[in-house]
Amino acid sequence: MKRITAINDFVIKFANINGSGSASANELFSKAVMRMGVPVSPRNIFPSNIQGMPTWYEARVCEKGYHGRRGGVDMMVAMNPQTWDADVAEITPGGYLFYDSTRPMPASKFREDIEVIGIPLTEIANATYSDARQRQLFKNIIYVGALSVLLDVEAEVFEKLFAEQFKGKERLLDSNKQALHLGRDYVKQHLKAPLGIRVQRSDKVGDQIFTDGNSAAALGFVYGGATVAAWYPITPSSSVAESFQKYCAKFRTESDTGRQRYAIVQCEDELASIGMVVGAGWNGARAFTATSGPGVSLMTEFIGLAYFAEIPVTIFNVQRGGPSTGMPTRTQQSDLLSCAYASHGDTKHVMLFPQDPHECYTHAATALDLADRLQTVIFVMSDLDIGMNQRLCKPFVWDDAREYDRGKVMSAAELEAGKDFGRYKDVDGDGIPWRTLPGTHPSKGSYFTRGTTKDAYARYSERGPDYIYNMERLNKKFKTAADLVPQPKLRAAQQKTDLGVIYYGSTSPAMREALDVLETEGIHIDALRLQAYPFPQSVVDFIAQHERVFVVEQNRDAQMRSLLINELETNPAKLNRVLHYDGTPITARFISRSIRDIVRPKAGTDSTRIKETA
Amino acid sequence: MTYIAKPRMHHPTLTTNKVGYTRRDYEGPISTLCAGCGHDSISAAIIQACWELDIEPHRVAKLSGIGCSSKTPTYFLGASHGFNTVHGRMPSVLTGAYLANRDLLYLGVSGDGDSASIGLGQFANAMRRGVNMAYIVENNGVYGLTKGQFSATADRGSKSKKGAINTDSPIDLVGLALQLGATYVARSFSGDKEQLIPLIKGALAHGGAAFIDVISPCVTFNNHSGSTKSYEFIRQHNEAVSRIDFFPPGEEITASYAPGEVVDVPQNDGSTLRLRKLHEDYDSTDRYAAMSYMNEHAARGEVVTGLLYLDPLPTDLHTSLNTCDRPLNALGVTDLCPGSQALDKINSGLR
Ligand SMILES: Cc1ncc(C[n+]2csc(CCOP(=O)(O)OP(=O)(O)O)c2C)c(N)n1
Ligand code: SF4
Ligand SMILES: [Mg+2]
Numbered sequence: 001m002k003r004i005t006a007i008n009d010f011v012i013k014f015a016n017i018n019g020s021g022s023a024s025a026n027e028l029f030s031k032a033v034m035r036m037g038v039p040v041s042p043r044n045i046f047p048s049n050i051q052g053m054p055t056w057y058e059a060r061v062c063e064k065g066y067h068g069r070r071g072g073v074d075m076m077v078a079m080n081p082q083t084w085d086a087d088v089a090e091i092t093p094g095g096y097l098f099y100d101s102t103r104p105m106p107a108s109k110f111r112e113d114i115e116v117i118g119i120p121l122t123e124i125a126n127a128t129y130s131d132a133r134q135r136q137l138f139k140n141i142i143y144v145g146a147l148s149v150l151l152d153v154e155a156e157v158f159e160k161l162f163a164e165q166f167k168g169k170e171r172l173l174d175s176n177k178q179a180l181h182l183g184r185d186y187v188k189q190h191l192k193a194p195l196g197i198r199v200q201r202s203d204k205v206g207d208q209i210f211t212d213g214n215s216a217a218a219l220g221f222v223y224g225g226a227t228v229a230a231w232y233p234i235t236p237s238s239s240v241a242e243s244f245q246k247y248c249a250k251f252r253t254e255s256d257t258g259r260q261r262y263a264i265v266q267c268e269d270e271l272a273s274i275g276m277v278v279g280a281g282w283n284g285a286r287a288f289t290a291t292s293g294p295g296v297s298l299m300t301e302f303i304g305l306a307y308f309a310e311i312p313v314t315i316f317n318v319q320r321g322g323p324s325t326g327m328p329t330r331t332q333q334s335d336l337l338s339c340a341y342a343s344h345g346d347t348k349h350v351m352l353f354p355q356d357p358h359e360c361y362t363h364a365a366t367a368l369d370l371a372d373r374l375q376t377v378i379f380v381m382s383d384l385d386i387g388m389n390q391r392l393c394k395p396f397v398w399d400d401a402r403e404y405d406r407g408k409v410m411s412a413a414e415l416e417a418g419k420d421f422g423r424y425k426d427v428d429g430d431g432i433p434w435r436t437l438p439g440t441h442p443s444k445g446s447y448f449t450r451g452t453t454k455d456a457y458a459r460y461s462e463r464g465p466d467y468i469y470n471m472e473r474l475n476k477k478f479k480t481a482a483d484l485v486p487q488p489k490l491r492a493a494q495q496k497t498d499l500g501v502i503y504y505g506s507t508s509p510a511m512r513e514a515l516d517v518l519e520t521e522g523i524h525i526d527a528l529r530l531q532a533y534p535f536p537q538s539v540v541d542f543i544a545q546h547e548r549v550f551v552v553e554q555n556r557d558a559q560m561r562s563l564l565i566n567e568l569e570t571n572p573a574k575l576n577r578v579l580h581y582d583g584t585p586i587t588a589r590f591i592s593r594s595i596r597d598i599v600r601p602k603a604g605t606d607s608t609r610i611k612e613t614a
Numbered sequence: 615m616t617y618i619a620k621p622r623m624h625h626p627t628l629t630t631n632k633v634g635y636t637r638r639d640y641e642g643p644i645s646t647l648c649a650g651c652g653h654d655s656i657s658a659a660i661i662q663a664c665w666e667l668d669i670e671p672h673r674v675a676k677l678s679g680i681g682c683s684s685k686t687p688t689y690f691l692g693a694s695h696g697f698n699t700v701h702g703r704m705p706s707v708l709t710g711a712y713l714a715n716r717d718l719l720y721l722g723v724s725g726d727g728d729s730a731s732i733g734l735g736q737f738a739n740a741m742r743r744g745v746n747m748a749y750i751v752e753n754n755g756v757y758g759l760t761k762g763q764f765s766a767t768a769d770r771g772s773k774s775k776k777g778a779i780n781t782d783s784p785i786d787l788v789g790l791a792l793q794l795g796a797t798y799v800a801r802s803f804s805g806d807k808e809q810l811i812p813l814i815k816g817a818l819a820h821g822g823a824a825f826i827d828v829i830s831p832c833v834t835f836n837n838h839s840g841s842t843k844s845y846e847f848i849r850q851h852n853e854a855v856s857r858i859d860f861f862p863p864g865e866e867i868t869a870s871y872a873p874g875e876v877v878d879v880p881q882n883d884g885s886t887l888r889l890r891k892l893h894e895d896y897d898s899t900d901r902y903a904a905m906s907y908m909n910e911h912a913a914r915g916e917v918v919t920g921l922l923y924l925d926p927l928p929t930d931l932h933t934s935l936n937t938c939d940r941p942l943n944a945l946g947v948t949d950l951c952p953g954s955q956a957l958d959k960i961n962s963g964l965r
Contacts, residue, residue, distance in 0.1 A: 034965075209964035219960065225950040227942035228713045230706075251952040259938040261945055263713040265931075268739045272706040275699070275736070279710025282697060283675070283718075284943035287710065301700050395961040398954045404947050437943065438675045438695035438711070439718050446672060448688055450698040460688070 001113050004094040005196035008038045008063035010074040012151075015087045017080050018046065018055045025140035026057040027390070028161060029147060033061055034210060034392065035157040037202040041067035041509070043389045043585065048235065048329045054083045063204055067356075067391055068510030069585040074197055077143065084109065096195055098147065100139075117191065119146050124182050138179040145183025152194040154201075155184060209358075209395045213386035214290075216357035217316055218243035219396065220364025221288055222251055225404045226314070228287035229264045230276035232295060235328050236384040237318035240290035241266070270295040274302040274313070281312040282449060284409070284437040286368045288314035293322045293335045296342065303377050304343025305451045307474070310424070310433065312371035312407070315339075316364065316380045318387040321583045330583030331384035333505055334555035339379045340533060340563055346471065350481050351379040351533040355508035356386055358393035359531075366486065372407040374481050375435060383554070385506040385585040408434040415444040423447045424470055425456035431476030478534055485532035488539055491515065493524035499599065500546035501578075502539075504530040504560060506585065507552055513588035514595070523599055525550070530560070535567060543570050550595055552578040554586050632668040640665045642692035646685070652804035652830030652845075653683050653752045657690045659807060660721070660750075663814035664691065667862065669719060675711055676721045679704040679733060682759045683725035683752035683830070691721075702733025705740035705749070709931070712745055715941040716932050719818060720747040727757040730766040730785040737787065741794040741823050746930040748817035749825045751787055752804070754832035755843035762835030773840030786912070788922060791825040792905050797928035798824035799904070800921045803848050804831070808857070812887075813921060815860040821882035822928025829917065853911055855896040856920035859888040879926050889921060898924050 004010070014029075016022035023044075030040045038061060045056040060070050075096040078087045091097055093113040099105075101118030110116055125139040148158065158180050166173035187193055217240050221229070231241040245264050252261040267273040273289040280287035291299070296317055306313045319335045321327025339351055350370060352363040360382055367378040408428075410421055415436070421444065424433050433456075436445035447458035455461040456469065491512075493499075503511045508529060515527055528542045543549050543564070551561040558577040565572050578594045580586040628636040640661040645654050664674065671693040678684035680701035687696045699707045708722045722740075729737040729751045740749070755768040764772070767787065768780040791799045798820040802810045810828065817824035829848050831837045837844045863884030877898075879887045889898055897903050904923045911918045940949075 205965075207961075207965075209961050211964045223951050223957070225945075225947060227945060227950065228710060230710065251956065252950065254938055257938065258936070260936050261938050261942070261949060263932075263935050263937050263942060265709070265713070265743075265935075267706070268735055271703060272709075272736055272739060275703045275706025276710030276713065278699070279677075279697075279707035279712075280714040280943075281710075282707070283711040283714035285714030287714070302703065305700055395964075396957050398951070398957050400954050402947070436695070437715075439673055439715065442670060442672050443693055446693050446695050448696040448698065451700060452698070 002094050003115060003196040004074050004092065004096075006074070007198055007200050008061060008202060010197040011058060011060050011070050011072055012075040012077065013059070013073045013087075013090070014057040014077040015080045015083050016055050016057065017082075018053045020140070021137045022055070022057070022079065022140050025144050026059070028141075028158070029144050030059050030390070031161055031210065032148065032153050032157045033199055034205050035161065036153060036199050037205050038063055038199055039065045039067070039204050039392050041391060043069060043385070046329050054080050061199065063202055065204055065392070066509060066513040066588065068513055069587050071587045071589050077147070079143070096197065098143070098150070115195070117150065119143070119183070119186055121146075124186060128178075128182060138175070141176055141179035142183040145180035146187045147183075148180070149184050149187040149193045150191070150195050152198040152200065155180070205392065207395055208392045210390050210392050211357045212239070212388060212390045213354065213357040213360035213382050214239040214318065214388060215243035216396070217290070217360040217364040217380070217382065218247055220361040221368070222247045223361075223398055224286065224365030224368040226286045226288050226368055227262050228276065228280035228285045229262070229289065230267050230273040230287070231264075231289050231291065232267050232270045232273050234292045234295050236320055236388045237290045237292045237295075237316065239388070240316055240318065270298040271302070274299040274315070277313050278302055278306050278311050281306070281371070282438075286312075286314075286372070286404075288316060288364075288368070290316040290318065292318050292320050293338070294325065296335060296339060300343045303349065304345060304347050306377045307343065307347045307349065308345070308451055309449050310375040310435070311449075312375055313377045314367045314371045314380070315377060316367075316382065319381060319383040327583045329384070331506065331585055332554050332581055332583065333381070333383055333507075334557075334559065334581065335381065336555070336559035336563060337557075339381065348478055348534070349377045349379055350374065350485060351381050352486060353381050353504040353531055354386065355505055355529065356391050356393040358396065360386060361396050363486070369405040370481070370484060373405050373484060374432060374477060375407060376477070376481075381505060383506050408432060410434045410436050410440075410445060412441045415441045421445050422456045423458035424454060424473070426473045426476065430480040431473045431478070432480060433473070482534040482536045485534070487536060488531060488542070489529045490542070491527040491529070493526050494519060495524050497524040497526060498547035499523070499525045500542060500549040501525050501527045501552060501595070502530060502542070502549055502560070502564070503527065503552040507554060510586045510588045510591055511552060514591035517588060517592045518595060521596070523596065525595070533563060535564070539564070540568055543568070543574065547574070548576060549574055550576045550578050550598075552586070552591055554580050556581045631665055633670050635665065635671065637661065637665045639693065640671055640691055642689045645689040647682055648834045650833040651682065651758075652754065652828075652832070653686050654689070655804040655807070656750065656752055656810070656828055656830055657686045659810045659814055661690050663811050663818065666811070667815050667818060669818070674719045674721055676723065677704050677708045677711065678723040679725070679728035680759070681725035681728045681757065682832070684723060684728055686752070687721075687723050702728050702731070703736055704728065705733065705736040705745070708747055709740055709743065709745050712747065712931065713937075714943040716746075716937070717941050720745070721818070722747050722749040724749070724751050725758070725765075726751060726753040726755060726767040726787075727765040730787055734766070734785065738790060738794055741791050741796045741825065744795060744797065744823045744928065744930045744934065746822055746932070747824065748814065748820070749823070750814070750817075751825075751827050752830040753787070753827050753843065754830050754836050755841065756832055756836045758832045758835060762832070769842040772842045773838070775835050775838055786908075787825070788827045789905060789908060792901055792923055795823070796825045797822040797925035798921075799923040800825070801827045801829070801917070801919045803829045803852055803919055805845060805849070806852070806919070809854060809919060812858045812860040816858055816881070816887050816921065819860070819881050819883050819885045820928060822925070822930045848917060851915060851917050853916040853918045854920045855891070855893045855907070855918055855922065856898055857890040857892060858921050859890070861886040861888065879924060881926060882928065887921070887924070889924075892920070898922065
């Protein structure tokens with residue numbers, strides 16, 4: 001049997017039981033590898049339940065820094081007897097199986113074509129600890145210790161991590177160290193190490209940070225000046241609001257009074273969360289809600305009101321698999337159309353597409369500015385893959401000279417000076433009207449906000465010309481938005497090509513890798529990463545400059561492609577669908593194969609050439 | 615165009631209040647509701663109450679849902695910002711607005727369909743949270759705006775104009791408000807100005823979740839015999855348990871009544887409510903007694919009106935959330951943004 005051999009380039013998957021404390025042990029493993037200077041991108045795979053059920057943690061170690069899911073498993077850490085058969089079957093031939101050998105397993109439970117590494121984890125833990133909870137928790141650290149020797153990760157790296165994590169808690173520090181070394185010592189005494197796959201010190205991590213998109217978004221909302229958050233719990237978005245609470249408690253509590261410079265309400269449903277955001281936005285506070293597809297569905301009536309009455313609203317949508325309750329713990333990019341055109345009547349909404357936690361942070365703050373500037377609904381379209389998984393990304397930055405853009409708010413002084421105030425009047429030619437906040441001036445600038453039709457001075461009017469003026473102005477405002485939103489990013493191919501690819505959001509890392517792979521095969525493609533909707537002129541130009549454009553996305557109905565065709569009146573024949581929507585994150589292998597199959601049909605017919613396991 | 619500005623002729627005899635406004639300054643454009651609609655009387659009572667309270671009109675934010683009742687904020691307080699939201703969801707919008715700026719007075723206007731049918735959940739949760747607002751339901755037992763269908767407050771056995779009989783039990787918003795923790799709960803009748811105006815004043819000055827259910831006959835769809843929300847029916851079945859008089863902060867309390875029937879209740883803002891008990895057995899400070907009293911009388915076919923419950927020391931949502939004194943919408947980047955140094959620290963914790 002030929003063993004898989006690889007340095008700094010493998011996939012290790014941990015099969016655990018939910019609630020067993022494995023999550024922090026697995027994170028510890030990933031962090032240790034990164035402290036060795038080697039990038040890791042882990043992904044949690046968890047069914048929709050709380051305790052006692054299977055969960056997986058799949059970590060891709062990749063010196064080249066490809067953070068997309070790779071596919072295939074080189075080493076399985078099989079800690080869950082329930083899922084044993086499937087877990088063992090998933091290992092790539094020549095790979096490795098790591099398991100707890102305390103209880104003997106029949107030979108039929110193993111495979112011939114893999115290397116099996118048994119360590120009596122339970123036995124070691126039970127011999128050292130008497131408390132049941134401790135036995136369970138430290139068993140996790142023992143396996144991390146064992147793996148560190150097998151994969152050649154330095155003990156010092158862990159010790160430093162422990163020292164940081166348990167600063168001031170010496171007892172915990174010592175016991176964790178002890179557990180780690182129990183695992184390390186066992187492997188050193190009984191087994192041959194390192195394995196064919198292993199880690200080697202490198203310098204590819206640099207100053208990057210390792211964090212998840214939801215807490216990054218929360219931080220963006222803190223920095224961006226959100227003061228009101230209203231939400232209703234839903235996977236995978238809940239941790240946005242929870243992290244916002246945590247950061248606010250830390251950064252927004254007045255040191256002298258102990259009072260809060262924020263208000264967070266956990267609502268009775270999403271109708272109430274969006275309603276509160278609308279109320280707060282109308283009244284001049286920066287407000288947001290975080291939700292997922294089903295929540296957006298409930299919010300749609302209010303979204304139309306905010307569009308038509310022109311109220312700043314920020315909705316952070318962490319997308320999951322739909323429709324209906326769908327795959328609540330799996331990832332997709334399938335809410336594009338339902339958000340772009342949410343609500344009845346002619347409506348359109350701005351969407352931003354973060355590609356990683358760093359952009360969840362920047363786009364959250366940007367969304368608050370855009371909402372105020374454009375006086376409309378701004379969606380930030382994250383997804384479970386970036387929201388709930390930690391990812392290496394650029395560190396957060398904030399320019400201390402930055403001011404919040406509060407948009408066109410007319411002051412009491414301006415009103416007093418006799419400036420003309422027409423709430424729905426286009427005075428600047430950009431379609432964006434001026435607004436006043438309640439309570440501003442005793443006799444000037446008040447108006448009645450409503451979802452019904454009105455004239456430019458906010459007076460109820462059913463006159464056709466008034467209605468059309470308003471709807472056309474809203475359209476103009478939407479065109480203005482195309483220039484204000486984050487612009488598309490072009491990655492030009494190494495040589496001139498008439499192939500193009502359009503992608504967005506969490507597809508980015510897999511796309512980058514796929515482009516590299518295709519390039520080595522001589523398939524050159526210009527790539528445009530969309531950061532927002534509406535689309536600026538550069539998207540039109542990009543499509544015009546290429547004969548064939550692939551649109552890569554994670555949904556069944558090619559929703560971005562539909563949006564491009566609908567908004568830009570692009571010839572549909574030019575836009576090729578590349579769709580991945582089984583709930584797992586898209587892979588570079590999938591993208592490169594799909595494109596290769598289209599560009600070089602003959603080579604592509606051999607679809608067994610790349611065996612991909614889910 | 616249905617927007618008709620009211621002629622603004624200032625009559626020389628119009629008196630100004632302490633903040634320098636005449637009663638006219640609290641009005642809005644002419645109402646487009648049906649002549650005789652109870653809702654218009656409530657608007658008039660709101661105008662009178664705000665004028666008497668010396669509230670600066672622009673410091674009131676008026677919010678409503680959808681319905682004939684919810685249209686009324688257009689017709690009063692023309693100098694205030696108003697927000698006609700979506701059907702049944704005014705409470706959440708008002709809550710959000712209140713979170714953004716705690717310094718304004720919040721007046722929520724709704725209908726029985728708006729609050730008891732489509733919006734029951736939001737009504738209930740706003741009461742639970744203790745949002746500082748005066749919440750008025752203009753209750754006619756029907757959906758006026760959609761032409762007379764029964765709403766969830768219609769009494770069992772009540773007959774619609776077309777002859778249909780309502781077989782569902784009614785939702786009693788007063789009972790719910792009491793149960794859910796509202797700290798000022800009253801019921802009144804649009805035809806009873808003397809009772810209604812002081813109740814609205816008390817609600818505006820209350821400082822917590824104040825709710826008034828105002829029976830407000832719909833002359834077009836629910837004012838016939840067989841209706842239990844008609845002028846005739848309410849006049850015959852009204853059981854007022856209390857009358858209140860409202861004294862603003864610092865005002866000398868002059869009116870005198872027979873001792874034993876009168877309690878003076880000081881309010882949070884320094885004003886005083888003088889409560890005249892009309893029924894010896896009624897106690898307005900006992901939430902649970904109020905509930906059972908109402909239920910007993912309802913069983914006898916009586917509509918109990920007056921100030922039914924009052925907690926003179928209400929808490930409100932901002933107190934529960936411990937928010938700062940300055941309105942959240944007045945905070946800027948220096949108040950809110952932790953800055954780049956704090957961010958560097960966060961970054962190093964994530965490596
Ligand atoms: C989501 C939605 N459903 C239905 C309607 C239609 N609608 C408008 S007002 C109304 C009922 C209003 O009844 P109520 O609140 O009692 O007000 P009234 O007109 O009786 O004062 C209905 C059903 C609507 N505007 N929105
Ligand atoms: S329909 Fe009824 S509720 Fe509506 S305005 Fe006319 S009388 Fe009033
Ligand atoms: Mg009604």
